[in-house]
Each structure stands twice: as structure tokens, then as C-alpha cells.
Amino acid sequence: MSDLIAYIDGGSQGNPGPAGVGVVIDGAAAGTIRIAKWIGRQDNNVAEYVALMEALQCALDLKAQRLHVYSDSQVVVKQMTGEYQCRSTLLYSLHWTCRKLARSLEFSISHVVRARNAEANTLAQSAVLWRLQ
Numbered sequence: 001m002s003d004l005i006a007y008i009d010g011g012s013q014g015n016p017g018p019a020g021v022g023v024v025i026d027g028a029a030a031g032t033i034r035i036a037k038w039i040g041r042q043d044n045n046v047a048e049y050v051a052l053m054e055a056l057q058c059a060l061d062l063k064a065q066r067l068h069v070y071s072d073s074q075v076v077v078k079q080m081t082g083e084y085q086c087r088s089t090l091l092y093s094l095h096w097t098c099r100k101l102a103r104s105l106e107f108s109i110s111h112v113v114r115a116r117n118a119e120a121n122t123l124a125q126s127a128v129l130w131r132l133q
Helices: 044-060 074-080 088-103 116-133
Strands: 003-012 017-026 033-040 066-071 108-109
Touching: 003 116, 017 044, 017 066, 017 116, 033 044, 033 116, 044 066, 044 074, 044 088, 044 116, 066 088, 066 116, 074 088, 074 108
Parallel strands: 003 066, 066 108
Antiparallel strands: 003 017, 017 033
């Protein structure tokens, strides 16, 4: 397995608030991988970066050569592509970690409209709702 495609989303109820991430990875030998994870009380941008980190770590665990990520977070996409600088001290360490993980792969990231990222969004929301019950 060499090429993976990931759809990622992170969100919180409130900003900050209870937060979760959702990741859908296509291209794995065992089939589609779905991750829904509670990440505690965070803001939306932190949740988006944690979702990216989950996708990157999963790709590395699967020994993928290439990973293309789709995200509906313009902040994450534009920071990861270098179009925006990461000036937030809160996000800087997450951004740095994601860039370090990405160097181990042929990595690319693109913005996708929210409607095309529905499954990852549902997973992120379900992680929060499950935890709050």
C-alpha cells in the first residue's frame, strides 16, 4: 500500500469546548479506516490540527508512501501549504509536529467544501456527543 487519501475534520461545541476529531482514510489494504476521537476541551483550530496529526500518524503506521489530505479548514490547509504563517503560540507546536510527520511521506493537502467532508464531520461530532452522554 502506498497511496492514501484522508478526509479530516475537527470541531468543538463552543470555542473552546468539548472537542472531537474525525478521520476517514481510503486506500488501506484492509479497507476504509474511520477514526472518531474525543480530545477534551479544545478550540476548533486545535481540533483541526489534531485530526491532521491522526491522519498523518495512521499513514505512517500503515507504511504509506503518499498521503493526500482533504480538510474543510482553510487555516490548516493554508498554514500547511505555507500560504499563511502560523503565528498562534497555541497552534505552533501542533503545526510543527504535523510538518515533521509530513516530511516522512509524499504529502499534500487541499481544501474541500464542508459538504464534501460530511463523513469526517459526522465522526468528529459523534466523538463529542458520545463523550457527553
